[in-house]
Amino acid sequence: MTTYNELAGFRVNYLSTDPTLNSGNEGQVWYNSTTGKLRSLVQIKSWSAGGSLGTARYGFAGCGTQTSGLGFGGLTTFPTVLSATEEYNGSTWTAGGSLGTARYSLAGAGIQTAGLAFGGYTTAATNATEEYNGSAWTAGGNMGTGRNQLAGAGLQTAGLAFGGAGPTGATEEYDGSTWTAGGSLGTARRIFAGAGTQTAGLGFGGYLTTTITNATEEYNGTSWTAGGNMGTTRYNTGGAGTQTEALAFGGATAGTINQSTTEEYNGTSWTATTSMTTARRALVGAGTRTAGLAFGGYITSASAATEEFTSSIDVTTAAAWASGGSLSTARSGPAGAGTQTVGLAFGGSPSATVSSAATEEYNGSAWTGGGNMGTARYELGGAGTQTSALAFGGYITAVSNATEEYDGSAWTGGGNLATARYNIAGAGIQTAGLAAGGNNGTVNVTNTEEYDGSAWTAGGALGTATRGAGGAGTQTAGLAFGGFTTANTNVTQEYDGSSWTAGGNMNTARRFLVGAGIQTSALGFGGLVTTVAQSATEEYNGTSWATSTNMTTARYILAGAGTQTAGLAAGGYTGTAQSASTEEYTGSFVTPTASNLTTS
Numbered sequence: 121m122t123t124y125n126e127l128a129g130f131r132v133n134y135l136s137t138d139p140t141l142n143s144g145n146e147g148q149v150w151y152n153s154t155t156g157k158l159r160s161l162v163q164i165k166s167w168s169a170g171g172s173l174g175t176a177r178y179g180f181a182g183c184g185t186q187t188s189g190l191g192f193g194g195l196t197t198f199p200t201v202l203s204a205t206e207e208y209n210g211s212t213w214t215a216g217g218s219l220g221t222a223r224y225s226l227a228g229a230g231i232q233t234a235g236l237a238f239g240g241y242t243t244a245a246t247n248a249t250e251e252y253n254g255s256a257w258t259a260g261g262n263m264g265t266g267r268n269q270l271a272g273a274g275l276q277t278a279g280l281a282f283g284g285a286g287p288t289g290a291t292e293e294y295d296g297s298t299w300t301a302g303g304s305l306g307t308a309r310r311i312f313a314g315a316g317t318q319t320a321g322l323g324f325g326g327y328l329t330t331t332i333t334n335a336t337e338e339y340n341g342t343s344w345t346a347g348g349n350m351g352t353t354r355y356n357t358g359g360a361g362t363q364t365e366a367l368a369f370g371g372a373t374a375g376t377i378n379q380s381t382t383e384e385y386n387g388t389s390w391t392a393t394t395s396m397t398t399a400r401r402a403l404v405g406a407g408t409r410t411a412g413l414a415f416g417g418y419i420t421s422a423s424a425a426t427e428e429f430t431s432s433i434d435v436t437t438a439a440a441w442a443s444g445g446s447l448s449t450a451r452s453g454p455a456g457a458g459t460q461t462v463g464l465a466f467g468g469s470p471s472a473t474v475s476s477a478a479t480e481e482y483n484g485s486a487w488t489g490g491g492n493m494g495t496a497r498y499e500l501g502g503a504g505t506q507t508s509a510l511a512f513g514g515y516i517t518a519v520s521n522a523t524e525e526y527d528g529s530a531w532t533g534g535g536n537l538a539t540a541r542y543n544i545a546g547a548g549i550q551t552a553g554l555a556a557g558g559n560n561g562t563v564n565v566t567n568t569e570e571y572d573g574s575a576w577t578a579g580g581a582l583g584t585a586t587r588g589a590g591g592a593g594t595q596t597a598g599l600a601f602g603g604f605t606t607a608n609t610n611v612t613q614e615y616d617g618s619s620w621t622a623g624g625n626m627n628t629a630r631r632f633l634v635g636a637g638i639q640t641s642a643l644g645f646g647g648l649v650t651t652v653a654q655s656a657t658e659e660y661n662g663t664s665w666a667t668s669t670n671m672t673t674a675r676y677i678l679a680g681a682g683t684q685t686a687g688l689a690a691g692g693y694t695g696t697a698q699s700a701s702t703e704e705y706t707g708s709f710v711t712p713t714a715s716n717l718t719t720s
Contacts, residue, residue: 165394167382168638169594170413170426171212172552175204178418181228181237181272182404186210186411186428188232190252191404193240195224196422201242205252207232208413208426211505211549217256221248227272227281227314228404229294234276236260236294241268245285249294251276261298265290271314271323271359278318280339285310287328291339293318303343307335313359313368313405320363322347322385325371327355332374336385338363348389352381358405358414360429363387365409367429370417372401378419382429384409397597398425398617425596439668441657444688444702445486449478451700452693455502455546456634456679457509457526460484460686460704464506464526465679467514468691469498470698475516479526481506482688482702491530495522499677501546501555501591508550510534510571515542519561523571525550535575539567543632545591545600552595554579554615557603559587564605568615570595580619584611590635590644590680592660597639599623599660604631608649612660614639624664628656634680634689641684643705646692648676653695659684659707673701683707 173191180194180202189208195201203222206213219237226240235252238260239245247266250257263281270284279294282305289305305323312326312333321339324347326332332355336347350368357371357379364387371379380399383390396414403417412429416422447465454468454476463482470476475497479490493511500514507528514520521540524531541558548554553571557564564587568579582600589603598615601623602608608631612623626644633647633654640662647654655674658665671689678692678699687705691698 165429165431166638166640167394167396167414167427167429169397169552169597170210170415170428171208171549172426173213173416173424174206174215175202176422176424177202177416178402178422179224180404180416181226181240182406182415183228183230183235184208184232184406184413186407186413189406189413189415190216190228190232190235191415192219192228192235192237192252193223193226194416205257208415213426217252219257220250220259221246223248225268225285225311227270229272229274229279230276236272236276236279238263238272238279238281238294239267239270239284249299261294263292263299264301265292269310271312273314273316273321274318280314280318280321282314282321282323282339283309283312283326287326291344302341303339305344306337306346307333309333311355313357313371315359315361315366316363322359322363322366324350324359324366324368324385325354325357336390347387348385350383350390351392352379352383354379354381356401356403358403358417360405360407360412361385361409367405367409367412369396369405369412369414369429370400370403376401393431396427398423398427400425439657439659439705439707441669441671441689441703441705443672444484444704445482446702447480447487447691447700448489449476449480449700450698451476451478451498451691452698453498453500453677454679454691455500455511456681456688456690457502457504458482458506458681458688460682460688462506463681463688463690464490464509465690466490466493466502466509466511466526467497467500468679479531482690487702490528491526493524493531494533495520495524497522499542501544501558502679503546503548503553504550510546510548510550510553512546512553512555512571513537513541513544513558519559523576535571537569537576538578539565539569541565541567543587545586545589545603545635547591547593547598548595554591554593554595554598556591556598556600556615557582557586557589568620579617580615582620583613583622584609588631588633588677590633592635592637592642593639599635599639599642601635601642601644601660602626602630602633602647612665623662624660626658626665627667628654628658630654630656632676634678636680636682636687637684643682643684643687643707645671645680645687645689645705646675646678651695653693657705668707671703673699673703675699675701
């Protein structure tokens, strides 16, 4: 019989402790004799939604990292040119100091607190350079050649400008005050992507005179040489990373067909990986190959969307629920938000005839009181984080359309739902929330609404009027699963920001369950079948559901939060009483902290 060693090239090691880990040993399998568990190493790569830009734009520039990004300049609708700057903290964009010269088709380099903007177009191509200190822009030394549609790389004190309209192959190097000529690109090009440093730069894709290219070139501080071609020929692409660890995403092919394709570069060749959620061109990239940031761009108009790329090394392990600290008040029908270690539970019913406005905050071990909601209610929808949550709909003595926003200490009123309802599937964040389905007090509804931080607008209708479904994901990549139509259902639906399509069915049809995670990595747990509370847990991979470890306490209409690998369940109804129980889920994958893998 063929052995695992013959198939995978590795032995199944028998170890008393888990080894240290890296991606070079993906597929490695070992048995931990201490825990009695068989484990395996895999690599997870995915895009997930981040906070939207304050101003939708395209043809702009940026720099920084996934948790400390910077975007500046660009266009909203031609010919409206921007000088506005925005700063990203890993979840939210806020306004920074404006550029001295409004422009588009410019390039950028550096970090959030030491950024560099150069070139671009005002009413003509410009050679202007500006330096950012984390709050304001000041003039730097002008480039030798005014140009737009160029690429950039490097730092504020060691910047690199190359290519541009014409097209041109000219390269210039910046030392923090002056630009000097460098070696020319082998192939002159424009509207392409750059990455890396001044002495190890990378340029890829773009437009030649009349054709699009997939060519890559590498810079050594003196001259450019050919690298491996991209798999997809495109221009107006986003880029991030270094010369030997780069990321290319989005852009357009011939006929201005927007792309979501993502490729990774290892210094020699490009390999396709997980595509972005939203296809677009003229976007900005920042960060690294394993922690990339894509923001803005053009779809059919300017976009404000932000996506974060994560590539992580993970270990499969047995999933489990563990007891956490109990809620101060046992209740059914609360909503949840946040994460397993920074969670929030609000509203609910401590008895059959009483609605609650109580809010509790979780720190990973214990719940403490937060500010009460303005409107007491139960079986409401929830979204967001512990310090930026959203509560909507629910039931008081009748269905409610009330929306409230939480800032970590107090709730304030937001824009009302157009359709009052309860048993809603909720997802997203406070400034980009999603409400799907529910019951209007008489019938189940298909209504979907999207929240922009102040008002709800109609989205695409659910395929089937459903109440009590679980919700997960974001406003542009949402998930609704299970629930009740005319009977319990196991149907899953996926939302792309405009319409719902069918996903893989759950293993257990049930209503009044909750969810956590994102569209491609979700968790569904609890619920009700006939009159029996459920403890069943399932994990979704974007295509199909897999049965996982049951909760300790079977219950329904509970609060859920967190991710697929770190879920949180709180409160609910057991079938005989309201529950204060909290459980924490550790999923099938756990990201290791060690840096390399040793084998025996």
